Amino acid sequence: MTENELTQKVLSLLKERRLSELRGLLSEMNSADIAAMLEDVPENALPILFRLLPKELAADTFVDMDGDQQELLILSFSDTELKDVVDRMFLDDTVDIIEEMPANVVKRIIKHSTPEMRKMINEVLNYPKDCAGSIMTIEYISLRKNMTVSEAFDRIRATGVDKETIYTCYVTGSDRRLLGLVTVKDLLLAESSALIEDIMETNLIYVGTLEDKEIVAQKFDKYGFLAMPVVDNEGRLVGIVTVDDAMDVIQEEATEDIEMMAAITPTDKPYMKTGVFETWKKRIPWLLLLMISATFTGKIIQHYEAALGTYVVLTMFIPMLMDTGGNAGGQSSVTVIRGLSLREIEYRDVLRVLGKEVLVALLCGVTLAAAGLLKMLFVDRVALNVALIVCATLILTVIFAKGVGCTLPILAKRIGFDPAVMASPFITTIVDAISLMVYFNIATHILSI
Amino acid sequence: MTENELTQKVLSLLKERRLSELRGLLSEMNSADIAAMLEDVPENALPILFRLLPKELAADTFVDMDGDQQELLILSFSDTELKDVVDRMFLDDTVDIIEEMPANVVKRIIKHSTPEMRKMINEVLNYPKDCAGSIMTIEYISLRKNMTVSEAFDRIRATGVDKETIYTCYVTGSDRRLLGLVTVKDLLLAESSALIEDIMETNLIYVGTLEDKEIVAQKFDKYGFLAMPVVDNEGRLVGIVTVDDAMDVIQEEATEDIEMMAAITPTDKPYMKTGVFETWKKRIPWLLLLMISATFTGKIIQHYEAALGTYVVLTMFIPMLMDTGGNAGGQSSVTVIRGLSLREIEYRDVLRVLGKEVLVALLCGVTLAAAGLLKMLFVDRVALNVALIVCATLILTVIFAKGVGCTLPILAKRIGFDPAVMASPFITTIVDAISLMVYFNIATHILSI
Numbered sequence: 001m002t003e004n005e006l007t008q009k010v011l012s013l014l015k016e017r018r019l020s021e022l023r024g025l026l027s028e029m030n031s032a033d034i035a036a037m038l039e040d041v042p043e044n045a046l047p048i049l050f051r052l053l054p055k056e057l058a059a060d061t062f063v064d065m066d067g068d069q070q071e072l073l074i075l076s077f078s079d080t081e082l083k084d085v086v087d088r089m090f091l092d093d094t095v096d097i098i099e100e101m102p103a104n105v106v107k108r109i110i111k112h113s114t115p116e117m118r119k120m121i122n123e124v125l126n127y128p129k130d131c132a133g134s135i136m137t138i139e140y141i142s143l144r145k146n147m148t149v150s151e152a153f154d155r156i157r158a159t160g161v162d163k164e165t166i167y168t169c170y171v172t173g174s175d176r177r178l179l180g181l182v183t184v185k186d187l188l189l190a191e192s193s194a195l196i197e198d199i200m201e202t203n204l205i206y207v208g209t210l211e212d213k214e215i216v217a218q219k220f221d222k223y224g225f226l227a228m229p230v231v232d233n234e235g236r237l238v239g240i241v242t243v244d245d246a247m248d249v250i251q252e253e254a255t256e257d258i259e260m261m262a263a264i265t266p267t268d269k270p271y272m273k274t275g276v277f278e279t280w281k282k283r284i285p286w287l288l289l290l291m292i293s294a295t296f297t298g299k300i301i302q303h304y305e306a307a308l309g310t311y312v313v314l315t316m317f318i319p320m321l322m323d324t325g326g327n328a329g330g331q332s333s334v335t336v337i338r339g340l341s342l343r344e345i346e347y348r349d350v351l352r353v354l355g356k357e358v359l360v361a362l363l364c365g366v367t368l369a370a371a372g373l374l375k376m377l378f379v380d381r382v383a384l385n386v387a388l389i390v391c392a393t394l395i396l397t398v399i400f401a402k403g404v405g406c407t408l409p410i411l412a413k414r415i416g417f418d419p420a421v422m423a424s425p426f427i428t429t430i431v432d433a434i435s436l437m438v439y440f441n442i443a444t445h446i447l448s449i
Numbered sequence: 450m451t452e453n454e455l456t457q458k459v460l461s462l463l464k465e466r467r468l469s470e471l472r473g474l475l476s477e478m479n480s481a482d483i484a485a486m487l488e489d490v491p492e493n494a495l496p497i498l499f500r501l502l503p504k505e506l507a508a509d510t511f512v513d514m515d516g517d518q519q520e521l522l523i524l525s526f527s528d529t530e531l532k533d534v535v536d537r538m539f540l541d542d543t544v545d546i547i548e549e550m551p552a553n554v555v556k557r558i559i560k561h562s563t564p565e566m567r568k569m570i571n572e573v574l575n576y577p578k579d580c581a582g583s584i585m586t587i588e589y590i591s592l593r594k595n596m597t598v599s600e601a602f603d604r605i606r607a608t609g610v611d612k613e614t615i616y617t618c619y620v621t622g623s624d625r626r627l628l629g630l631v632t633v634k635d636l637l638l639a640e641s642s643a644l645i646e647d648i649m650e651t652n653l654i655y656v657g658t659l660e661d662k663e664i665v666a667q668k669f670d671k672y673g674f675l676a677m678p679v680v681d682n683e684g685r686l687v688g689i690v691t692v693d694d695a696m697d698v699i700q701e702e703a704t705e706d707i708e709m710m711a712a713i714t715p716t717d718k719p720y721m722k723t724g725v726f727e728t729w730k731k732r733i734p735w736l737l738l739l740m741i742s743a744t745f746t747g748k749i750i751q752h753y754e755a756a757l758g759t760y761v762v763l764t765m766f767i768p769m770l771m772d773t774g775g776n777a778g779g780q781s782s783v784t785v786i787r788g789l790s791l792r793e794i795e796y797r798d799v800l801r802v803l804g805k806e807v808l809v810a811l812l813c814g815v816t817l818a819a820a821g822l823l824k825m826l827f828v829d830r831v832a833l834n835v836a837l838i839v840c841a842t843l844i845l846t847v848i849f850a851k852g853v854g855c856t857l858p859i860l861a862k863r864i865g866f867d868p869a870v871m872a873s874p875f876i877t878t879i880v881d882a883i884s885l886m887v888y889f890n891i892a893t894h895i896l897s898i
Contacts, residue, residue: 254703262783334711
């Protein structure tokens with residue numbers, strides 16, 4: 001059954017009031033699929049369908065839904081219903097939802113949380129956006145080093161239901177300082193009388209509360225963990241980040257880089273949910289900035305107006321030279337930006353990168369010039385001297401473009417800017433001006449105008 | 450200690466032959482960190498350092514190293530050493546390594562695998578690259594539905610050491626058909642006498658062996674699982690994909706999209722490991738293609754040579770119009786391409802997307818035209834009629850660019866192409882030609898040339 005057929009089936013069962021059949025169908029589904037389906041049903045059907053779900057599934061589905069729909073539902077919830085959902089959510093999901101909701105909805109959620117939950121929510125909300133503290137959960141399993149394996153299992157059985165992950169357990173001292181970790185795999189493979197301190201891993205990889213969430217995600221990618229402890233500056237365990245959140249961060253960061261590269265202010269709202277005016281606001285500052293920067297290029301043309309008046313044929317190759325420079329520079333900058341994001345390229349590599357790019361540029365420039373020469377002579381049938389001017393400009397432009405394209409992102413990162421800004425649009429603007437200057441300089445010399 | 454300081458310390462301990470101290474230091478490290486460190490040591494130090502590692506850590510480190518270094522090591526291994534490492538690796542890691550190694554190295558690895566391992570390697574190697582079968586592991590825990598919870602634990606204890614994940618166990622029938630799954634959490638929270646069939650989850654999310662690995666990664670992202678079963682067309686369980694592999698796929702796919710968007714043929718080799726010639730090969734076909742396409746734009750200029758000869762001032766705005774069109778179109782195409790990758794945008798949304806983009810384009814175009822008008826009149830001091838021609842072209846170009854930019858990727862995907870090809874470079878080439886046609890048409894009418 002496709003998603004669409006499923007939605008139709010659900011709606012027709014609802015229309016015919018075959019509710020127990022409908023409840024059966026929904027109970028068999030995964031929460032993420034129900035959430036996707038609920039996006040396509042009419043607003044008034046949403047609360048009825050949601051109420052048909054078993055409570056645990058309802059809470060999971062609620063977490064998987066998007067902000068607008070969560071808001072609609074909360075507004076339709078009775079106090080008991082709201083409490084049911086809030087009680088069943090994990091802390092990090094609750095915080096995510098709170099961050100997206102308008103103030104009045106947040107008030108209602110907070111009102112129906114237990115005092116303990118309220119304290120934890122506030123703790124996580126206090127960390128700045130984009131840091132490890134803001135994506136962690138405080139619900140983890142902590143053990144003591146003098147417990148035995150079987151005592152550890154008792155503790156997991158007693159408290160595990162409410163924890164987001166039970167598979168990595170953290171061993172803390174009386175001062176909450178992180179001493180080690182044991183996985184459930186270690187526990188299962190150990191003797192039940194063994195002491196935790198004898199089997200725990202003490203060589204720990206952890207992150208600080210204020211560490212950038214991008215770094216956290218990269219550590220997950222590097223080490224392949226299922227969870228990572230978050231500690232404060234005194235080395236006390238304050239929470240954990242789980243792998244599913246790390247995966248979300250990886251997706252978000254890639255989207256952010258891609259948007260920046262295309263000269264768009266990044267947003268974490270999905271495209272289809274962003275309004276026209278909001279989309280305009282994310283794009284227009286960059287377009288304006290780049291348009292104003294292009295003035296430079298215009299000025300160069302203006303300066304050589306006389307030459308262009310005499311040799312109008314020179315104008316014909318301006319778009320090709322500009323585009324090729326932009327494309328060649330864009331290739332290098334985008335490659336380097338991605339390399340920086342994945343930590344494959346570091347600042348110390350700048351000269352190696354530049355050397356390689358210049359060699360690649362030389363190869364590319366010569367290939368393009370050779371192809372261009374043949375085309376200009378035999379297809380466009382321009383004079384040989386004009387063709388040679390274009391070819392020389394091509395080679396120099398490509399070398400310059402790739403050189404600038406690969407160095408600017410590395411330098412930007414070095415001085416603390418996001419390298420993704422230095423992608424094709426900016427490189428294009430710079431390369432345009434330079435390529436035209438080279439072009440006209442060569443042309444005026446060779447053609448003696 | 451920074452990575453660099455650590456490398457220095459390791460090398461100086463090695464030089465002074467303080468080997469037991471060195472072994473102690475290395476044993477405390479994580480395999481991913483050792484692998485990163487080994488990249489920076491001289492080639493001849495590599496085998497000695499590797500031999501100092503405890504066997505389990507050595508195998509993990511080997512998996513975390515990059516291809517060149519693995520090859521170096523394998524060549525220096527004795528047969529026993531190779532067997533030690535190969536025996537300890539998980540199947541999916543072995544397959545990854547085999548896929549990267551030259552034939553003679555592969556032969557040696559295969560020779561030192563157990564016959565059973567060899568059979569499994571061949572099985573996975575037979576799946577086409579990029580499909581679920583090629584990234585799965587065959588080492589999972591399978592249970593029978595008539596086992597009790599305590600029997601299940603016995604089985605996990607007996608076979609768990611060699612399995613990549615033990616936290617999700619799969620319940621299969623005698624025909625290997627997948628019947629359900631239980632997590633270790635479920636097992637821990639259940640009575641030890643409970644039957645697996647009574648506690649197993651039967652509403653399963655799985656993937657087919659030939660499903661695109663990108664789809665597999667998206668399912669992980671959607672459902673937040675730690676592992677996902679892979680079944681053949683008869684519904685028999687053949688393997689599992691684990692979350693760490695899914696995370697790798699997400700990173701690779703994002704890199705691939707980004708490279709395609711910048712007109713580069715994607716590669717899975719890191720930038721610093723790719724040679725100059727190889728880099729050239731990935732870039733030059735696109736540069737050539739785009740250069741040839743720019744001919745079109747040149748032809749349009751050639752066609753209006755007479756007009757440009759009379760009004761050379763018109764030439765001055767060509768770069769700005771071309772760049773703005775390219776940037777505006779690039780913003781839309783890149784946004785839509787990413788939306789398609791994340792499944793936020795589907796084919797059925799094409800008209801909604803187009804409608805929205807045209808509205809955004811109208812807003813952007815008018816803003817740019819207004820700013821441009823002021824600048825042209827008061828900064829560039831061009832005639833009002835020329836300024837108005839430029840402004841009208843700006844608005845039309847931006848609308849056209851965003852319209853084309855958002856539709857082409859969706860259409861490309863519809864007919865089975867990778868939408869990422871339809872990013873800024875291609876859009877720019879198309880928009881260049883159109884914007885110049887609009888420009889000259891308006892100009893020749895208004896200026897009557």
